[in-house]
Amino acid sequence: MSEAAALASAATYPLERIRDDFVALHQQVRDRQLVYLDSAASALKPRVVIDAVERVYGRDCANVHRGVHVLSQRATAAFEAARQTCRDFLGAASDKEIIFTRGTTESINLVAHTWGRSNLGEGDEVLLSGLEHHSNIVPWQMVCEQTGANLVVAELADDGDVPLETIKAKLSDRTKLVAMAHISNALGTVLPIADVAALAHERGAVMVVDGAQSAPHVAVDVQALGCDFYAFSGHKIYGPTGIGVLWGRTELLQAMPPYQGGGDMIRTVSFERTTYADLPAKFEAGTPNIAGAVGLGAAIDYVNGFGFEALEAHEQSLLAYGTEQLQRVPGLNLVGTAPRKVAVLSFTMKNAHPHDIGTIVDSEGIAIRTGHHCAQPVMTRFGVPATARASLGMYNSRRDIDALVKALLGVRKVFPL
Amino acid sequence: MISSDLRELYQEFILDHGRNPRNCKVPECSNHGGEGYNPLCGDQISLKVQVEDGVIKDIGFQGSGCAISTAAASTMTEAVMGKSLAEVKELFQRFHALVTGGEDEPDFDKLGKLAVFSGVAEFPMRVKCATLAWHTLQNALEGEGAPATTE
Numbered sequence A: 001m002s003e004a005a006a007l008a009s010a011a012t013y014p015l016e017r018i019r020d021d022f023v024a025l026h027q028q029v030r031d032r033q034l035v036y037l038d039s040a041a042s043a044l045k046p047r048v049v050i051d052a053v054e055r056v057y058g059r060d061c062a063n064v065h066r067g068v069h070v071l072s073q074r075a076t077a078a079f080e081a082a083r084q085t086c087r088d089f090l091g092a093a094s095d096k097e098i099i100f101t102r103g104t105t106e107s108i109n110l111v112a113h114t115w116g117r118s119n120l121g122e123g124d125e126v127l128l129s130g131l132e133h134h135s136n137i138v139p140w141q142m143v144c145e146q147t148g149a150n151l152v153v154a155e156l157a158d159d160g161d162v163p164l165e166t167i168k169a170k171l172s173d174r175t176k177l178v179a180m181a182h183i184s185n186a187l188g189t190v191l192p193i194a195d196v197a198a199l200a201h202e203r204g205a206v207m208v209v210d211g212a213q214s215a216p217h218v219a220v221d222v223q224a225l226g227c228d229f230y231a232f233s234g235h236k237i238y239g240p241t242g243i244g245v246l247w248g249r250t251e252l253l254q255a256m257p258p259y260q261g262g263g264d265m266i267r268t269v270s271f272e273r274t275t276y277a278d279l280p281a282k283f284e285a286g287t288p289n290i291a292g293a294v295g296l297g298a299a300i301d302y303v304n305g306f307g308f309e310a311l312e313a314h315e316q317s318l319l320a321y322g323t324e325q326l327q328r329v330p331g332l333n334l335v336g337t338a339p340r341k342v343a344v345l346s347f348t349m350k351n352a353h354p355h356d357i358g359t360i361v362d363s364e365g366i367a368i369r370t371g372h373h374c375a376q377p378v379m380t381r382f383g384v385p386a387t388a389r390a391s392l393g394m395y396n397s398r399r400d401i402d403a404l405v406k407a408l409l410g411v412r413k414v415f416p417l
Numbered sequence B: 001m002i003s004s005d006l007r008e009l010y011q012e013f014i015l016d017h018g019r020n021p022r023n024c025k026v027p028e029c030s031n032h033g034g035e036g037y038n039p040l041c042g043d044q045i046s047l048k049v050q051v052e053d054g055v056i057k058d059i060g061f062q063g064s065g066c067a068i069s070t071a072a073a074s075t076m077t078e079a080v081m082g083k084s085l086a087e088v089k090e091l092f093q094r095f096h097a098l099v100t101g102g103e104d105e106p107d108f109d110k111l112g113k114l115a116v117f118s119g120v121a122e123f124p125m126r127v128k129c130a131t132l133a134w135h136t137l138q139n140a141l142e143g144e145g146a147p148a149t150t151e
Helices: A003-012 A015-021 A047-058 A070-090 A104-119 A138-147 A164-170 A193-202 A250-255 A290-306 A308-326 A354-362 A376-382 A398-414 B004-009 B012-019 B067-080 B085-100 B108-122 B124-142
Strands: A098-101 A125-129 A150-154 A175-181 A206-210 A229-233 A244-248 A266-269 A274-276 A332-334 A344-349 A369-371 A387-391 B032-038 B043-052 B055-064
Touching: A047 A070, A047 A290, A070 A098, A070 A244, A070 A290, A098 A104, A104 A138, A104 A175, A104 A206, A104 A229, A104 A244, A125 A138, A125 A164, A138 A150, A150 A164, A164 A193, A175 A193, A193 A206, A244 A250, A290 A308, A308 A332, A308 A344, A308 A398, A344 A354, A344 A398, A354 A369, A354 A387, A354 A398, A354 B004, A354 B067, A354 B124, B004 B108, B012 B067, B012 B108, B032 B124, B043 B067, B043 B124, B055 B067, B055 B085, B067 B085, B067 B108, B067 B124, B085 B108, B085 B124, B108 B124
Parallel strands: A125 A150, A125 A175, A175 A206, A206 A229
Antiparallel strands: A098 A244, A229 A244, A266 A274, A332 A344, A344 A387, A369 A387, B032 B043, B043 B055
């Protein structure tokens, strides 16, 4: 985007209206106006999402897919409408490819324990990148232990990027599956998923994408990405917790065994034999998180109402401003400066441990995350026990960054160089 | 700009022990040892203790952590040096009650310098930082050698 176009979009971005919609923003924390910079851990929710969840429990409160009565019909209609919203959001070929799960973690576990256990064997390779969240490492480790397959890792470069050449060099004829984050939660790095998927397919491998951090921040089209599975969570895209999606290609999902057994996922049951339901019910055993799915649909509608072009322009401008302003803090070191990033600012400060930084900025009403961000291998790669991380969302402003910088200068006073 | 709670937490005494921890060493002789880990923030501590006739003769720790956990480990080693195991146990109970706000009127005489950690009670998320070294010591003295964890 040109500078002029960026300025024009900044002038029209309805920041104040958006901030009004996020009711949790409007509170005092430790006698200060809350500054929320922890959206990569969990994003705040707009009023429309809270209303949608309340409508389910306050009016359309019944089980789905079972009752003949009006409330059950309404609940089913709202639940299935949310599935349709998710299908359109991802560009999926069919709403049968949208499986509701508890979140990204369960989505990845589902693929690992069904596709993985049926297709991986002794000596096969599962390729990950060095920036993965534990939820895209541990399920594969577990299935590798069970099947005799091996984990292979494409290492991080010094700027937190995973160059395509590194990934290419780690692919082999034994690679059966490539599982990578679209965007790193700890560093904000954007991986070239479309290119990786094309390389994986050249080797005949299946491509799994952890989309927990990309769904809220960039337009996602699974056809353009060319992946085979894509997982994301509701609560990171301004929706409820405890709901997420696994998208997979129909032919793969059909060939996979079920994940959990129970109600809703069967066609017929007898003590001798059970036959399974068609997609997506085959993978949705038990009563689902109905209000969560409906709330997720409302969140996606809300985000779509502004469009990702506007959101990305706003967040990229905040990233540029934040990257520049944080340099004002003496002894601050940004961790993760890849050329393609979203608005995640991970950093360490000389003489101040991230946990102490977190407590001091919290006393100013500023919420950031400190720790290993469920990505311990990333911390090991950079030789730090933890980082402090400010992660931004659609409701953040330059004022939020100014408040953070001011608080970090206060940290410097407690822990001088 | 800095609140009084925060000033209470980050007193100069604590900051000094955080910057220049005492007994940050491996003792020449040790017959007890333990490892501690706080998965929440990645704090790690390795503790070695020499106990003779039921008394702590030497103690040293190594590890990495925030100012609170480092200062807590440093002050603990000073506080328990030369104390009997029964006295150490009692001291940990007093310290734990102090940092969790579990005691209305802490016995500052018996706590000695450890009383500076009273500010931690206002920061529940930091209790684990203050107690990691103590849990590790307890495990080293009583446990089967399994790593102490704050979770």
